[in-house]
Structures are given as C-alpha cells and as structure tokens.
Amino acid sequence: MTYIVLENFSDTIHQELTTIWNDQTWDRVVEAKPGHYLHYCLSPKHEMVKKFPYADTVQFYWNKPGSETGPHLDRGRWAAINIPIDVDHDNSAFVIGKEFHLKNYRRKTYLDKHGANPYTHKVPSESGPTGFYYEDQHMFDHYNLEKPVLFCTKVPHGYTNINSTQHRVLCSVTFKKTWNEIIHLIPQDWY
Numbered sequence: 001m002t003y004i005v006l007e008n009f010s011d012t013i014h015q016e017l018t019t020i021w022n023d024q025t026w027d028r029v030v031e032a033k034p035g036h037y038l039h040y041c042l043s044p045k046h047e048m049v050k051k052f053p054y055a056d057t058v059q060f061y062w063n064k065p066g067s068e069t070g071p072h073l074d075r076g077r078w079a080a081i082n083i084p085i086d087v088d089h090d091n092s093a094f095v096i097g098k099e100f101h102l103k104n105y106r107r108k109t110y111l112d113k114h115g116a117n118p119y120t121h122k123v124p125s126e127s128g129p130t131g132f133y134y135e136d137q138h139m140f141d142h143y144n145l146e147k148p149v150l151f152c153t154k155v156p157h158g159y160t161n162i163n164s165t166q167h168r169v170l171c172s173v174t175f176k177k178t179w180n181e182i183i184h185l186i187p188q189d190w191y
C-alpha cells in the first residue's frame with residue numbers, strides 16, 4: 001500500500017482546520033497554477049503545525065470545479081497527509097499509484113522540458129525524484145477522500161475533480177522525513 005487512510009483522525013484537529021479555512025487568514029498564497037490550483041499557507045510557526053509531529057508545513061489546497069492534475073511526484077517533500085476540508089466525495093478522487101518503484105510507470109518526458117511543467121511555482125529544493133506520468137488505469141487506485149490519507153509523495157499521484165461542479169479544498173501537511181518514518185511518528189490512534 002502506498003497510502004493509508006486515517007480512519008480515526010482527530011475530530012478536534014479536523015474541526016480546527018475547517019475553522020482556519022473559514023477564517024481565510026494566511027501567511028502567504030501561492031498560485032501554483034493560476035486560476036486552477038492555489039496554495040494557502042500557514043506560517044511554519046503556526047500552532048497547528050505542532051499538532052502534526054515532524055511536520056514541516058501545513059497548507060490548504062484549492063482546486064477549481066472541473067479541474068484535475070495528472071500523476072506526478074512532489075518536489076520538496078517525501079510524505080504528506082491530505083485532509084478533506086470541502087470535497088465533493090461523489091464526483092472527485094485522490095489518485096495514487098499502487099507501486100513504490102517507478103520502473104513500471106510511464107513517464108511524460110515531454111513535460112521535463114523547460115517551460116512545459118504545468119506547475120509554475122518555485123520550490124527551495126526538489127528532494128529526490130520528480131516528474132509527470134501517464135495514468136495507466138491498472139497502475140492506479142482512486143480514493144474519494146472521505147477520510148484523511150497519509151501517502152508517499154514520491155509515488156505518482158494526482159486528483160480528479162473533472163466531473164464536479166464544486167471546488168475542492170483540502171489541507172495538506174508536508175513532511176521531509178520519508179513515508180516509512182512518518183508511518184511510525186504520527187499519533188498511532190489516527191489509524
């Protein structure tokens with residue numbers, strides 16, 4: 001399994017995150033893909049960051065209705081927890097590869113070219129492999145994000161909200177430690 005559903009994630013933290021989203025008070029906003037995909041960032045010193053052991057950042061991602069992002073590897077992080085804040089569970093999905101090793105995924109090498117990358121925002125460090133991949137159906141799982149997920153961000157992943165008329169909002173917690181470390185370092189009663 002390249003991702004774990006957090007069946008018993010803290011209701012208190014979930015409610016606090018929803019309140020933060022409703023308050024719309026941000027340290028900065030990054031237009032990762034202008035008009036389609038925005039990152040609303042809390043300060044690294046925000047008290048919410050401390051509620052996730054070993055987390056580096058807590059951000060909120062906004063995706064427009066009818067949008068999608070194909071499978072990719074994240075730059076600058078090795079693991080993440082994605083927490084649904086306002087998600088159309090019936091018409092959207094988190095998409096993630098079934099295998100850790102990248103050998104059997106087909107890479108979109110044409111997106112490696114300078115300027116072809118659909119993400120325009122800069123990151124301080126890429127940390128390991130990067131790239132974009134074809135979504136060959138037999139290689140991927142879909143999950144409707146009913147509950148938060150902990151996943152390996154160096155496995156190709158993306159989302160589809162293409163059939164939804166609603167926006168998609170989630171909180172994404174970034175870890176620079178690897179997935180197999182974070183499995184053991186987050187509160188075990190979240191599983």
Ligand SMILES: [Fe+2]
Pocket residue numbers: 072073074153157158
């Ligand atoms: Fe990603």
